Amino acid sequence: MSRPYRLLVKNAKQLVLICKNSEKYLTKDGMQNLCVIENGSVVIGSDGLIKAVGPAETIRAQYAEALFDKVIDAAGMCVLPGLVDAHTHPVWAGDRVHEFAMKLAGATYMDVHRAGGGIHFTVEHTRAAPASDLLATLRSRLMRMQRAGTTLVECKSGYGLELQTELKMLEVIEEARRSLPINISATYCGAHAVPKGKTVAEATEDILRVQLPRLKERMSAGTLRVDNIDVFCEQGVFDLSSSRSILQAGKQMGLNINFHGDELHPMNSAQMGAELGALAISHLEEVTDAGIAAMAKAKTAAVLLPTTAYILRLPQPRARDMLDAGVIVALGSDFNPNAYCCSMPIVMHLACVNMRMSMPEALAAATINAAYALGRSHTHGSLEVNKHGDLLLLNATRWEHLIYQLGGHQELIRYVIIKGDVVYDNNKILDL
Ligand SMILES: N=CN[C@@H](CCC(=O)O)C(=O)O
Numbered sequence: 001m002s003r004p005y006r007l008l009v010k011n012a013k014q015l016v017l018i019c020k021n022s023e024k025y026l027t028k029d030g031m032q033n034l035c036v037i038e039n040g041s042v043v044i045g046s047d048g049l050i051k052a053v054g055p056a057e058t059i060r061a062q063y064a065e066a067l068f069d070k071v072i073d074a075a076g077m078c079v080l081p082g083l084v085d086a087h088t089h090p091v092w093a094g095d096r097v098h099e100f101a102m103k104l105a106g107a108t109y110m111d112v113h114r115a116g117g118g119i120h121f122t123v124e125h126t127r128a129a130p131a132s133d134l135l136a137t138l139r140s141r142l143m144r145m146q147r148a149g150t151t152l153v154e155c156k157s158g159y160g161l162e163l164q165t166e167l168k169m170l171e172v173i174e175e176a177r178r179s180l181p182i183n184i185s186a187t188y189c190g191a192h193a194v195p196k197g198k199t200v201a202e203a204t205e206d207i208l209r210v211q212l213p214r215l216k217e218r219m220s221a222g223t224l225r226v227d228n229i230d231v232f233c234e235q236g237v238f239d240l241s242s243s244r245s246i247l248q249a250g251k252q253m254g255l256n257i258n259f260h261g262d263e264l265h266p267m268n269s270a271q272m273g274a275e276l277g278a279l280a281i282s283h284l285e286e287v288t289d290a291g292i293a294a295m296a297k298a299k300t301a302a303v304l305l306p307t308t309a310y311i312l313r314l315p316q317p318r319a320r321d322m323l324d325a326g327v328i329v330a331l332g333s334d335f336n337p338n339a340y341c342c343s344m345p346i347v348m349h350l351a352c353v354n355m356r357m358s359m360p361e362a363l364a365a366a367t368i369n370a371a372y373a374l375g376r377s378h379t380h381g382s383l384e385v386n387k388h389g390d391l392l393l394l395n396a397t398r399w400e401h402l403i404y405q406l407g408g409h410q411e412l413i414r415y416v417i418i419k420g421d422v423v424y425d426n427n428k429i430l431d432l
């Protein structure tokens with residue numbers, strides 16, 4: 001006898017597929033017109049992949065004889081794909097709540113950084129922390145993101161700035177990837193800052209001659225999986241030319257280029273990234289028209305981070321200009337000790353209010369386009385047959401409540417499901 005299907009979610013008031021023609025990303029009108037089925041059902045197989053999505057009546061007829069491990073009646077609820085967080089720094093020790101106070105009093109991000117705080121403060125604490133402590137905090141942060149609807153998350157290293165701690169961070173990410181249901185895309189970000197006592201040239205040399213070769217060995221041996229390479233390309237951090245050599249070297253190792261660019265100063269990072277075939281560039285508060293055009297042409301995703309612009313009171317990224325130019329716009333929480341936010345629903349809300357995105361655009365940016373930025377949109381980011389059965393069920397009859405109710409996701413999200421397994425059931429948690 002064939003194995004039963006893992007899950008049937010039936011009768012959802014709205015079933016938000018996002019798209020239905022295997023699109024790898026959405027732009028322009030495609031982001032405005034998301035595919036939504038009124039009164040729909042979804043079937044997930046024993047392999048955790050979606051077997052069918054469609055009107056509830058059709059699925060009922062097609063699967064009348066089928067056996068399911070679990071059936072959820074989603075009447076009065078909305079079903080959406082799991083959210084994708086395209087940019088986080090979740091492995092670190094030592095919070096920076098004291099710096100938040102300094103910033104509220106007027107210090108800029110770079111004032112704090114140059115005074116030896118910021119990333120340097122976190123590096124000092126992360127170097128000293130045992131891997132087991134880093135893993136424990138990473139786990140609890142990832143669980144928190146999962147409860148807010150994230151089912152695929154990018155996780156960066158970058159608070160070591162030398163081989164040993166960068167490897168320790170990547171090992172911790174690897175352990176989380178192996179032991180938790182949440183999907184992880186791992187990023188080596190050894191060029192997150194120039195370590196104290198080194199020049200940019202020395203730091204670049206260390207990355208090219210010491211860190212990347214060791215990483216390559218570990219990847220070839222199958223002991224570490226790393227997906228992306230990142231650099232903080234910024235005035236006073238890594239300049240354009242050192243960023244270029246590091247990103248190119250990573251690309252030669254098979255890593256996707258996905259880096260911080262044009263955040264605090266216009267650096268022409270967007271043009272450089274487009275030229276190198278970057279899959280994604282994050283921040284872009286200071287991107288130029290030429291940078292936008294280059295990214296649109298190269299199909300380099302713009303990962304916009306509304307929490308950072310909000311907390312640091314930076315100019316907002318030019319989301320509307322990017323969308324109008326046909327750039328693939330994605331969103332990320334930028335969770336890090338500077339921007340302590342684990343919630344993609346809040347990120348979408350900020351993107352709508354502060355960056356003037358529409359709610360459908362924000363949802364596309366936090367699902368299919370964020371998955372594209374991580375090279376995963378063939379398996380994640382929409383509810384389509386053969387993709388992962390990663391979904392959210394909302395206690396709401398219209399999906400837009402997820403964005404509209406600022407900070408309301410804790411009550412709104414009823415279930416989070418990854419590969420057909422319920423990984424969060426709000427009622428059970430509340431009953432404890
Ligand atoms: N801008 C560089 N990196 C992070 C901040 C990291 C930190 O301050 O610890 C970001 O994306 O915002």
Ligand SMILES: [Zn+2]
Pocket residue numbers: 087088089260334336
């Ligand atoms: Zn970042």
